[in-house]
Amino acid sequence: MESSTPLAERMRPQKLADLVGQPHLVAEKAFFRQMLENGNISSMIFWGPPGVGKTTLAQVIGKITQKPFFALSAIQAGVKEVREMIEKAKQFSGCILFIDEIHRFNKAQQDALLGAVEKGLITLIGATTENPSFEVISALLSRCQVFVLKPLSPEDLTTLLQKALQQDKLLKTLSIELAETEALFRFSGGDARKLLNIFEMVVASTSQASPIRVTDELVMQVLQTKTALYDKSGEQHYDIISAFIKSIRGSDPNAAVYWLARMIEGGEDPKFIARRMLILASEDIGNANPTALVIASSCFQTVNVVGYPEARIILSQAAIYLATSSKSNAAYMAIEDALAEVRKSGDLAVPLHLRNAPTKLMKQLNYGKDYQYAHAFAGNFVKQEYLPRPLENKKFYEPGSNPREQELRQFLKSRWQEKYGY
Numbered sequence: 032m033e034s035s036t037p038l039a040e041r042m043r044p045q046k047l048a049d050l051v052g053q054p055h056l057v058a059e060k061a062f063f064r065q066m067l068e069n070g071n072i073s074s075m076i077f078w079g080p081p082g083v084g085k086t087t088l089a090q091v092i093g094k095i096t097q098k099p100f101f102a103l104s105a106i107q108a109g110v111k112e113v114r115e116m117i118e119k120a121k122q123f124s125g126c127i128l129f130i131d132e133i134h135r136f137n138k139a140q141q142d143a144l145l146g147a148v149e150k151g152l153i154t155l156i157g158a159t160t161e162n163p164s165f166e167v168i169s170a171l172l173s174r175c176q177v178f179v180l181k182p183l184s185p186e187d188l189t190t191l192l193q194k195a196l197q198q199d200k201l202l203k204t205l206s207i208e209l210a211e212t213e214a215l216f217r218f219s220g221g222d223a224r225k226l227l228n229i230f231e232m233v234v235a236s237t238s239q240a241s242p243i244r245v246t247d248e249l250v251m252q253v254l255q256t257k258t259a260l261y262d263k264s265g266e267q268h269y270d271i272i273s274a275f276i277k278s279i280r281g282s283d284p285n286a287a288v289y290w291l292a293r294m295i296e297g298g299e300d301p302k303f304i305a306r307r308m309l310i311l312a313s314e315d316i317g318n319a320n321p322t323a324l325v326i327a328s329s330c331f332q333t334v335n336v337v338g339y340p341e342a343r344i345i346l347s348q349a350a351i352y353l354a355t356s357s358k359s360n361a362a363y364m365a366i367e368d369a370l371a372e373v374r375k376s377g378d379l380a381v382p383l384h385l386r387n388a389p390t391k392l393m394k395q396l397n398y399g400k401d402y403q404y405a406h407a408f409a410g411n412f413v414k415q416e417y418l419p420r421p422l423e424n425k426k427f428y429e430p431g432s433n434p435r436e437q438e439l440r441q442f443l444k445s446r447w448q449e450k451y452g453y
Contacts, residue, residue, distance in 0.1 A: 038202075038231035039224040042195050044087050045094065051194070051223070052187040053084055053180055063178060067095055074148050074155040076133065076163050076172070079180025080268065082222030085158035088180075089129040092156065099126035105135035113143045120153050133157035134166035141168045148174050165306070182221045182269070188212070191223055192230060206242035207234060214250035220268075229254070268299070275350075276307060280315045284354035291343075291350050301342040305331040308349055319359035319433040326352050359431030369427045379419035412446055426451045 044050045047057045047064060056063040066072070072092065077085040093100035101116055108130075120126045130136070130144075147153045148171065155175065159166060163177055183191075192209060196202050215233075219226035230245070233253045237243050271293055278286035294304055305327070312327035330349035334342040388398035403413045416423060430436035430443070430453075444453040 037228050038195060038199060039227040041199055042191070042227055044091065047091055050084055050087060050091070051190050052183045056088075056178060056180070067092060070096070072096055072154055074175045076157040076159060076167065076175045076177045077180055078159050078163055078177055080160055080182055080221060082219075082224040082226070083180045083183055084223070085180055086129070086131060089127070089156045089158065093127050093129075096127065098154070099123045100129065101126060102129040102131070105130055105132040105140075108140075110140050110143050113140060117143075117147045117152060120147065125151065126153055127156060128153040129156045129158070131158050132160070134159040134161040134163070138168055141171050145171055145174075183223055185212075185216055188216055188219070188221070188223070188226055191226060195227060195230065202234070205234065208242050208244045210244050211247045214247035215245075218250065218254060272304070272307060275304075276311055279308070279311055279350060279354045280358065282354055282358065284351045287350045287354045288347055291346055295339070295343050295346070301334040301339060301346060302331070304346055305334050305349070308353060312353060314363045315358055315360055316353065316356050317359045317362035317431070318439060319357035319431055319435050321435075323353055323356050357433040357435065359433055359436055361429055361431040361436060365428040372422065372425065372427070376421060379421055382416060382419060384415070385417065414446070414450075424450055
């Protein structure tokens with residue numbers, strides 16, 4: 032079996048109907064599909080793990096719209112290449128520019144795209160494996176719709192293999208029995224491209240046999256390893272970071288360090304691990320130990336400077352500190368409750384005494400009237416209303432049951448017991 036084109040490329044879908052997985056995007060009544068069929072194509076970013084269809088979707092959009100389609104890889108392109116591509120786009124009434132791994136573009140490179148996107152010179156389609164909220168500048172992100180692509184399920188991967196056996200002109204000439212798939216799925220990590228290329232490699236290694244019986248043992252023999260690989264972009268990526276965070280939340284430093292080691296050994300991005308600990312420091316520890324956020328922030332900054340292998344030590348120190356810290360989700364619950372109230376009650380008026388009064392007219396309208404400046408009173412405190420009138424006495428923050436927040440409860444009780452019931 033010989034072909035200069037890899038199986039994954041030969042099997043790349045040419046239309047939406049051929050795409051495996053992502054039913055939330057490509058099913059008949061899905062918003063994304065209806066958007067394409069109606070021709071309402073705007074700039075967008077596809078966010079998801081490798082090998083789940085980001086590049087394929089971009090290419091299919093190009094075929095559907097019949098617009099000129101250009102592609103750049105953020106690994107290889109710089110500001111110069113971006114500007115050259117924009118100049119080329121000016122020759123057309125509108126074109127699509129696909130940028131793979133757009134998260135690798137720095138601010139200057141992303142800024143170079145902004146003007147062309149704003150003017151409609153290009154319809155930008157970006158693909159990223161990283162959270163675009165962190166990796167794409169806000170000005171560019173605000174002009175793009177973000178579509179999340181999900182990891183492929185074992186059923187999706189099985190369908191891919193069966194389609195390859197039935198449709199690929201080279202594989203159809205061979206007698207192949209797909210006896211076992213666990214090793215194929217494990218080593219591909221949910222990446223369709225990797226799965227098909229591994230499968231082709233396995234088949235090619237035994238193409239003299241007839242029939243070819245694909246087993247887990249054969250796959251591991253061809254790949255020459257029996258290591259249970261950690262795929263930092265596949266489903267296991269999400270499962271292990273989940274286990275890591277839950278271990279810290281559950282105050283088990285031993286489990287936390289174990290899952291941390293799994294990620295480090297698998298080559299996980301230390302910034303990703305540190306970022307998740309940064310979130311946990313507020314969500315699960317909060318004011319039970321405010322220093323936790325300082326430690327997590329220092330960890331995030333430090334791993335950006337030192338990188339592996341030394342970053343493993345900083346990550347371990349931070350994980351152990353967070354795991355052994357007092358826990359509270361009170362700050363998280365407070366903002367969630369407050370957001371729910373805002374969505375329920377809408378834009379309630381700011382009480383007049385809390386409004387700023389920089390002009391004479393505003394003062395005549397009683398803006399700021401009767402406001403009492405806390406520092407002018409004993410203990411830097413005076414009782415007055417700070418919430419909109421319909422929400423008077425509404426309590427959002429309930430201190431957690433830990434020593435630090437019990438101190439906060441006593442502080443609030445001495446001032447607001449009658450109002451909020453602390």
